Amino acid sequence: MANLQYFQFPYMSDNYGVLIHSDSTGETAAIDAGDGTALLNALAEKGWQLTDLFVTHHHADHVAGLAEVKTTTSCKVTGPKLHSSIDGLDRQVAEGDTFQFAGCDVQVLHTPGHTADMLNYYLPQEGVVFTGDTLFALGCGRLFEGDANTMWNSLNKLMALPPSTTVYCSHEYTEANAKFAMTVDPNNSALQQRYEQIKQRRAEGKATVPSTLAEELATNPFLRADDQAIRQHLGMESATDAEVFAEIRTRKDNF
Numbered sequence: 097m098a099n100l101q102y103f104q105f106p107y108m109s110d111n112y113g114v115l116i117h118s119d120s121t122g123e124t125a126a127i128d129a130g131d132g133t134a135l136l137n138a139l140a141e142k143g144w145q146l147t148d149l150f151v152t153h154h155h156a157d158h159v160a161g162l163a164e165v166k167t168t169t170s171c172k173v174t175g176p177k178l179h180s181s182i183d184g185l186d187r188q189v190a191e192g193d194t195f196q197f198a199g200c201d202v203q204v205l206h207t208p209g210h211t212a213d214m215l216n217y218y219l220p221q222e223g224v225v226f227t228g229d230t231l232f233a234l235g236c237g238r239l240f241e242g243d244a245n246t247m248w249n250s251l252n253k254l255m256a257l258p259p260s261t262t263v264y265c266s267h268e269y270t271e272a273n274a275k276f277a278m279t280v281d282p283n284n285s286a287l288q289q290r291y292e293q294i295k296q297r298r299a300e301g302k303a304t305v306p307s308t309l310a311e312e313l314a315t316n317p318f319l320r321a322d323d324q325a326i327r328q329h330l331g332m333e334s335a336t337d338a339e340v341f342a343e344i345r346t347r348k349d350n351f
């Protein structure tokens with residue numbers, strides 16, 4: 097059990113897909129299928145056979161390749177039960193559900209805000225979470241189908257995971273997110289250091305995903321609505337955490 101392998105690959109302009117593989121059982125899962133060709137190429141590169149596909153949400157850059165991948169591999173497709181408009185799901189899951197992949201628990205977190213159907217997949221024995229377009233490295237998803245309160249509650253579910261958890265998100269947005277984060281949390285030395293590392297990694301063409309939850313808790317302004325320095329900077333010392341989060345989200349939308 098455990099000791100799964102992870103293979104992250106880019107597709108479209110700034111998306112990441114991930115393959116999860118067990119050498120002991122031979123099973124392989126993918127997170128989302130926004131680009132069927134890119135996913136099938138990644139499988140071929142690794143020599144892995146796809147057995148499972150875990151879908152986070154209905155946006156085209158996450159499901160456009162689903163039909164092609166399912167037809168080609170006969171994988172079992174797991175996705176949202178609530179608010180689902182996704183074709184081809186074999187198993188529909190919701191908040192609190194746990195299922196097995198390669199002998200590991202996969203816990204389902206419903207994290208609406210970006211979309212109403214958003215699911216995140218958490219593997220507690222592995223210490224890995226796939227946050228889709230809910231939590232990004234130094235950012236969070238835009239609010240297309242939910243309000244700030246909804247997203248804040250969703251982020252709180254992720255913040256409750258162990259800080260050592262590895263966070264795979266679906267986009268390479270980190271450098272732009274870091275630039276924005278510096279405008280609301282300019283005196284955070286951990287953020288300053290991370291920004292420098294990110295600029296260097298991007299200059300070298302390297303991914304900044306995955307990160308750890310501990311890094312996000314220390315530097316991601318969207319998880320730091322209770323931070324006194326940020327509150328002071330925004331002039332919101334007596335606001336609720338959700339109100340501070342909403343203000344940061346609005347500022348990012350207009351950044």
Ligand SMILES: [Zn+2]
Nearest residue numbers: 153155210229
């Ligand atoms: Zn999306």
